[in-house]
Amino acid sequence: MPTIVSIQNATKDYRLGKVTVPALRGVTMTVNSGEFLSIAGPSGSGKTTLLNLIGCVDTPTSGVVEVAGQNTNILGDRGLTHLRLFTIGFIFQSFNLVSVLDVFRNVELPLLLQRKTSASARAQRVSELLDRVGLADYAKHRPGELSGGQRQRVAIARALVTRPQLVLADEPTANLDSVTGQNILDLMQELNRTDGTTFIFSTHDARVMRHASSVIRLADGKLADQAGGHATAAEVAELGIDPQGASLS
Amino acid sequence: MTGIWDTLKVIAQIALRNLFASRIKTLIVGGIIAFGAFILVLGTSLLDSVDAAMSRSITGSIAGDIQVYSSDSKETLDVFGGFGPAGNDIAPLTDFAKVRQTVLSVPNVAAVVPMGIDMATVTAGSSVDQVLEQLRVLANRIQAGEKTELVISDYTSQKEHVRQIIRVLQSDYDNVKRVRADSPETTDDLNAVQEANSAAFWASFDQDPLSHLEFLENRIAPLAGDADMLFLRYVGTDPAEFRHTFDRMTLIEGQPIPEGKRGFLFSQYVYEEQVKLRTARNLDKLKKARDIKGERIAREPELQRRVKENTTQVQEILLQLNARSTELYRSKLRTLLHSEESDVGRLLATFFAMNDNNFDERYRFYYEQLVPSLQLYKVRVGDTLTIKAFTRNGYVQSANLHVYGVFAFKGLETSPQAGAMNLMDLVSFRELYGYMTSDREKEIRELRAQSGAKEISRENAEQELFGNAQPEATQGIGPTSGSDSPKLADELSQIAGSRTRSVTKDQPYDPAQLEQGVMLNAAVFLKDPRRSKETIAELERAARRDHLPLAVLPWQKAVGITGQFTVLMRGVLYTAVIIIFLVALIVINNALVMATLQRVREFGTLRAIGAQRRFIWAMLVLESVVTGVLFGLLGVLVGGLVVTWLGHQGIPAWNDVVTFFFSGPKLFPVLTAQNVIAALVVVLLVSTISSNYPAWIAMRVSPRQAMQSEE
Numbered sequence: 001m002p003t004i005v006s007i008q009n010a011t012k013d014y015r016l017g018k019v020t021v022p023a024l025r026g027v028t029m030t031v032n033s034g035e036f037l038s039i040a041g042p043s044g045s046g047k048t049t050l051l052n053l054i055g056c057v058d059t060p061t062s063g064v065v066e067v068a069g070q071n072t073n074i075l076g077d078r079g080l081t082h083l084r085l086f087t088i089g090f091i092f093q094s095f096n097l098v099s100v101l102d103v104f105r106n107v108e109l110p111l112l113l114q115r116k117t118s119a120s121a122r123a124q125r126v127s128e129l130l131d132r133v134g135l136a137d138y139a140k141h142r143p144g145e146l147s148g149g150q151r152q153r154v155a156i157a158r159a160l161v162t163r164p165q166l167v168l169a170d171e172p173t174a175n176l177d178s179v180t181g182q183n184i185l186d187l188m189q190e191l192n193r194t195d196g197t198t199f200i201f202s203t204h205d206a207r208v209m210r211h212a213s214s215v216i217r218l219a220d221g222k223l224a225d226q227a228g229g230h231a232t233a234a235e236v237a238e239l240g241i242d243p244q245g246a247s248l249s
Numbered sequence: 250m251t252g253i254w255d256t257l258k259v260i261a262q263i264a265l266r267n268l269f270a271s272r273i274k275t276l277i278v279g280g281i282i283a284f285g286a287f288i289l290v291l292g293t294s295l296l297d298s299v300d301a302a303m304s305r306s307i308t309g310s311i312a313g314d315i316q317v318y319s320s321d322s323k324e325t326l327d328v329f330g331g332f333g334p335a336g337n338d339i340a341p342l343t344d345f346a347k348v349r350q351t352v353l354s355v356p357n358v359a360a361v362v363p364m365g366i367d368m369a370t371v372t373a374g375s376s377v378d379q380v381l382e383q384l385r386v387l388a389n390r391i392q393a394g395e396k397t398e399l400v401i402s403d404y405t406s407q408k409e410h411v412r413q414i415i416r417v418l419q420s421d422y423d424n425v426k427r428v429r430a431d432s433p434e435t436t437d438d439l440n441a442v443q444e445a446n447s448a449a450f451w452a453s454f455d456q457d458p459l460s461h462l463e464f465l466e467n468r469i470a471p472l473a474g475d476a477d478m479l480f481l482r483y484v485g486t487d488p489a490e491f492r493h494t495f496d497r498m499t500l501i502e503g504q505p506i507p508e509g510k511r512g513f514l515f516s517q518y519v520y521e522e523q524v525k526l527r528t529a530r531n532l533d534k535l536k537k538a539r540d541i542k543g544e545r546i547a548r549e550p551e552l553q554r555r556v557k558e559n560t561t562q563v564q565e566i567l568l569q570l571n572a573r574s575t576e577l578y579r580s581k582l583r584t585l586l587h588s589e590e591s592d593v594g595r596l597l598a599t600f601f602a603m604n605d606n607n608f609d610e611r612y613r614f615y616y617e618q619l620v621p622s623l624q625l626y627k628v629r630v631g632d633t634l635t636i637k638a639f640t641r642n643g644y645v646q647s648a649n650l651h652v653y654g655v656f657a658f659k660g661l662e663t664s665p666q667a668g669a670m671n672l673m674d675l676v677s678f679r680e681l682y683g684y685m686t687s688d689r690e691k692e693i694r695e696l697r698a699q700s701g702a703k704e705i706s707r708e709n710a711e712q713e714l715f716g717n718a719q720p721e722a723t724q725g726i727g728p729t730s731g732s733d734s735p736k737l738a739d740e741l742s743q744i745a746g747s748r749t750r751s752v753t754k755d756q757p758y759d760p761a762q763l764e765q766g767v768m769l770n771a772a773v774f775l776k777d778p779r780r781s782k783e784t785i786a787e788l789e790r791a792a793r794r795d796h797l798p799l800a801v802l803p804w805q806k807a808v809g810i811t812g813q814f815t816v817l818m819r820g821v822l823y824t825a826v827i828i829i830f831l832v833a834l835i836v837i838n839n840a841l842v843m844a845t846l847q848r849v850r851e852f853g854t855l856r857a858i859g860a861q862r863r864f865i866w867a868m869l870v871l872e873s874v875v876t877g878v879l880f881g882l883l884g885v886l887v888g889g890l891v892v893t894w895l896g897h898q899g900i901p902a903w904n905d906v907v908t909f910f911f912s913g914p915k916l917f918p919v920l921t922a923q924n925v926i927a928a929l930v931v932v933l934l935v936s937t938i939s940s941n942y943p944a945w946i947a948m949r950v951s952p953r954q955a956m957q958s959e960e
Contacts, residue, residue, distance in 0.1 A: 048956055051956065052953055052956055055857070055956070057856075057857055057951065057952035057953050057955075057956065058951075058953055077862065078861060081856065081859055081860070081861050081862075081952075082859070084857060084858065084859045084952070085858070085859025085860075086859070089858075090854075090857050090858055090955070092854065092857075092955055092956065094850070096850060096851075096853075096854040096857075096955055098263060098851060098854070098855070099270065099851075100263060100266030100267050100269070100270045101262070101263065101266065105259075105262070109259065109855075109858065110858050110859055112255055112256060112258075112259045113256070113858070113859045113860050113864070114859070115253070115255065115256055119255070158858070159858075170956050
């Protein structure tokens, strides 16, 4: 399996006024193509920061983050934006749909930004995805007219519309009730299996982690078990997941 | 493959829908923009129309496109005159022919009209004087042996008119006597009136009419006191050339001043405002206020004042009535007023005490029934006007000019500024102005030598005249009786310091004289008025070349403050517009910044999923531009409709000064493409500028903002 994300000793400091707050204190990890990886950890553990680095919306203070073979440190804003547009799909905790556009347009948006697909090809691709997320009948609806679960499915369709190598999901079920959250995870997992798209999602919900092919635990900006990296055997046994897949250096 | 067009489409789509989604913000921002555009279109259209109207009437009535005058003048030329009694201190240009030659050497000049503007007093004769004058003529004819029935009947009737006048005066004095303690003058005057009213006076009248008339003229006529002193401003010019070049001039009554003749044309405004009977003027003003402005006597103190004034002005009518018309008035007024009153004065006073209910009826009655027996204007077309002016040399010069007609400048009929200007021939103007050319000075020197008179300077006049009591110095005072030439006597009287001389009305002049001699200023007409600036520079160069001390002004600067009006108004409008748009800029900017801050997650998301910064920027600027264009168009449309509507309805001038600026009783504003485009450009600029800062903020939103979760 080729490596899609490779992180070497990445740190990230945020400045809050005069105080420097270390969000990541040296993380080293790789993610292979096709993984369904969960980044777990309590609030403030650095999950979102790590996801930001992987998602190319931020660059590390030190260390190297490579996404799809590109060193994000040297890309600059335009380059990062380009990388995000063509390589990464995003699913947000609060869905983040463009409220003034209907479902169809929301899903189509990344394709329009890419400016590489004809209108008919776009229409076909969008319909196909809406079909897959079960919202074919909702194409003309505005996000405000949908339930939370439906919105998140629109977001998933939007994230996948460009056929990205990597889909990042930031607490994708945090704003959903447990049944709906379960459905969303099932959908993501199914897409992971059928299309081979890499999914990385952050969560602090154990039930969500259960779906992951591998789990990375963060605490205080470091991988929780720096030596092993993988979930403890007990946890793995408890969750019933295969610890293979997420390999730590 | 899809191009930038699709991206623009999605930007537009998001932008438009956002505008709709945040309706309140859009309405606030749009409202400001629409209001600004509306004000701009309306304001600039109105100003342009006022500007065009004013420039049309001013250039076409008195100023021409450019004015030239002597650069030695102490003041800047103002053809509408300074407001002081001395008017505008302008140095004379001695030879119009030279000025004309220089001015016409500039290719863009189409015509040049010489002018001199000055002011003089005119006594409009009292009606008693006129009646007595007529009586004197008849008496002379009878004395000369012309004793036809007609003449005698006229003479008798005229005598009766005089007695009527005296009776009116008598009753006036009886009233005065009742209210005022006897002062010596009153007693003297009363005695004179009583004598003139006595049966004895009239019994002896036919024996010696001339001495009786003299008494009446000297003692009684001044008491009638209806002689008005008029202050007339006039422009002396080449009447034919003036009429030909100034296309706004229209003759209302009479005829133009014939070529080579001295003459005077009344401005209609002056004629109506100063020469017409006071009661008629008041009635006209009341009618205008009621009909045009919809005012009512009952509500307006100003109108009540006019009504009241008319009730006290019956004397000006009574003095004009002879026995026949008195009787006529009595019966007509009694019928109208259902009154048993026999005193015509009281009947008239009752008649003039009008109210809103009877005004229209009485106004008609006044003009249809009363006016035919009256002389409505104190000076009529065809009369001779005696104009007295102070010359530059300090003596009083008078000219008797035939009044040929009444004229008005189209569009400026009711304007006090332009309407104050009467017209006379340039030759008479020069006489009244009293400037002596070197030729004339030479001629006078010769005359002086012939008569043996000696020049007396002002400084030592007293000594010269009285100190040494030299016979040859005093000899020259007053017309020399022995002189065989009236011209010589005239000139001599001037030289010797007599304070008055006069020009008779019938002295014709050679039209070529207009060409030569003094002028104060000249109106220059251009073939292409748009090239005024260049032409002014060319005229200045030509004047330097020909060593003429010529100052050149565009008409806007030659009409005093009047010409600056639109410039001033434009300044006010633009300042207001700038303030409106500065406020708009701040308010719009603020509204957009607020809106942007509320949309941080949206921008972050767009950035995260791959939108470049310029996409965000373009989206926000587009939102503003769309708002600007839509609401700007709305504002322009409403403004345009209002202007068009006003263009149909006309904006009525609410007073005489406004009439001048409107160049007529109503302004019909015209909408031009320029107004619309200017407004749209400004609006677009403002909305683009105001959206830049918020767009910059939005552009800087990090895609991380999209990831912001509860963490």
